[in-house]
Amino acid sequence: MQVRGSYKLSQIKTIFNGILVGILAGSAVSLFRWAIGHMMGLMRYLYVNAAAHLSLLVLAIGINIVIGLLVGWFLKQQPDIKGSGIPQVEGQLLGEVDYNWWSILWRKFVGGILAIGSGLYLGREGPSIQLGSTLGQGVAHFTKQIGFDRQVLISSGAAAGLSAAFNAPIASTLFVLEEIYHNFSTNIWIVSLTSAITSDMVATYVFGLKPVLYMKSTPLPLKYFLWVVLLGIVLGVLGRIYQMVILSMGKWYRHTKLPWYFNGIIPLILVIPLGALFPRLLGGGSDIILHLSAAGYPTLVLCGYLLIRFVFSMISYGSGLPGGIFLPILCLGGLIGAIVGSIAINLGWMNPFYFSSFIIMGMAGYFAAISKAPFTAILLITEMVGTLTHLLGLAVVSLVAYAVIDLLNGKPVYYSMLQQLLKVQSQLNLGRSVQIMVSVYAGSDMDGKKVRQIEWPTGSLLTKIERNGVEIIPAGDTLVRWGDTLFINVSTKNQHAITQKIIALTNET
Missing domain, CATH: 3.30.70.1450 (Regulator of K+ conductance, C-terminal domain)
Incomplete structure (x- = not known):
């Protein structure tokens, strides 16, 4: 047996690499977030006023058709910018998928801004993960690192991208370990945590210290935890339905007569009337989440919003446009939690004081079920909401939802998407x-x-x-x-x- 003692020097080197990747990913994703936010503000204005001004309606239709054609051209040139990008990152780390880093980087960046900024029900986190991992790949390219060292940079870039998107460095690191690598290697978590913290510092400098989904809430007393178990069961069942529908959307789109890379034109046209009627529902869903607790929506309205968000999220993501399902999943979970909480309150079995707790637990449980990553779900919501007081409720609802979807034979959604991706790629x-x-x-x-x-x-x-x-x-x-x-x-x-x-x-x- 031969032992080499260069481990500590290697660790220092990879930590410095993690800092570099964190700075690059934090800067790129912060610009990505900023551009999406400003573009969505403009498009929301066009949609809301399109009904009263024909010129604005024509302008909105024209802009969205151009976006569909331009992003479709990007997709035809580089199909690996399709969707969230997380299955591609998983495939790359498994060695099943590989691509030119620069070709992906700029197309995903521009295409993601156009698709998500148009108001489609897509999240920024998936593209942010792929942007970060691609920058890690670029660092590996310029520093001539290959094999496992290259994998470390790619995975640390993925953590940095998610951290900058959500300002959640701990959950981002855990996501890489739990969802992408499925193990807790020291090599991976040290570098991923370094890059995630660095990236979060960059994003915090740009967007401030306030958590992305901050809301005032009070933890649920133990006497109400029967409702938490019920919520977990509902989330598990609906999470399985989500998995089945989203994995079958590709088959639905194959029935259209458009080339696959121009399928995005369909949701880009449909989003115009949706934006005019329901402007708060536009985008990944953070806007509606932040207003759920204070808006006082009736239960039927919440059910209507859930149906609209579910259907159009499927149409948006199924088109293949660059955009993620991370935030849309949290939005759907928050709406489900709000519905269950509203029913309990209307029946007189729950104090309205705890309504926001159901929104928070709904987000965690739905994500835990669909991604089958309960640890990530608990920490992600904790960091995004900005409070530690809900940990027990988050843990219970995540475990129940996870158990239910496991009984229903659900698989991690990103793993299932990777399998679909590999089926259409020649090996x-x-x-x-x-x-x-x-x-x-x-x-x-x-x-x-x-x-x-x-x-x-x-x-x-x-x-x-x-x-x-x-x-x-x-x-x-x-x-x-x-x-x-x-x-x-x-x-x-x-x-x-x-x-x-x-x-x-x-x-x-």
Whole structure:
């Protein structure tokens, strides 16, 4: 067994890289947020006044058709800017997807501003994650870092992008670990946290310290927690419906006669009357979330808003325009929570004082169910709302919603989208290999075995083991232990299947 002691120097280097990626991602995403906000203000003005002024209606239609054609041209040139970008980032870190960083960066930036700024029911967080990861890829390109070092920069950029979009550095780091990597590697979380905090500092300088979804609220007393369990069940069931519908939208759009890259014209036309009738519902949904607790909407109005947001969110995202589902999911969850809370209050079983607590718990539970990332959901809402007093309620509703959707056989939505993406991409690159990183869990098939005793899948080669901060060059008699991080070269031929077999060997049995 050979041990190398360059680990600490390597860690310092990657932390400095994380700071660099955080500054770049924070600056780019802050500009992205600023441009979207200003454009949406302009488009909202056009939609609201279009009914009374024919010239403004013609102008709004003309602008949106041009946006659809321009962004469609971008999509035709570079299909990997489609949608939120999170499945593409996951695929890139798995080695299943790769692309030119600059080609994606500027098209996603411009296309995302145009699509989201037009008022479509799309979120900025998915594109922000892809923008950040792409900037990480660019840093790796200029510093000539490859393999695992490149993966670290890409993942830290993803955390930085989400952090700048939501001012939530802790949740952003956890999202990368829980949703993208599905393990808690020291290498990944240190650099991701560094870049996320740096990015958040940049965004805070631009937008201020106030949390993105700050609202006054009072934590729910334990005597009302039966309603929290009920809310979690409702969120789990509706979350499964959301998964099924959004994953089938591609089939619906294939029935249109438009080329796939021009499908965005459909929601861009439909958003004009919606913007005129319901201007507060435009965009990702932060506006309506912030007004739910104080507006005093009747239950039927809340149900109508939920239906409109659900249907048009599907139409918006299904078109393939650059934009995410992160914030729209939170908006739908907040509306569901508001409906359940409103029913409880109208029946006289709940004090209206706790209405906003249901909005907050609804957001967390719906996201936990659809993404199957409950830890991220709890921390994300905590950071976005700006209070720690709801942790117990957030935890309960997230766990119940997660359990319900698991019973309904729901899969993480971004993983399912990645599978759809891979089905339509030809897998060439037969003679190449990529490096993956996996952690060994206690009780797994690998735990306690020597390297030569492990049935390694054909097309894989163990190159390095990291244990307690020490890098080990493995030999046949090297013992693999729980907590080890394995660095494995995997052939790009059947790479996904090989990777899944390795993950099965390292996970708990």
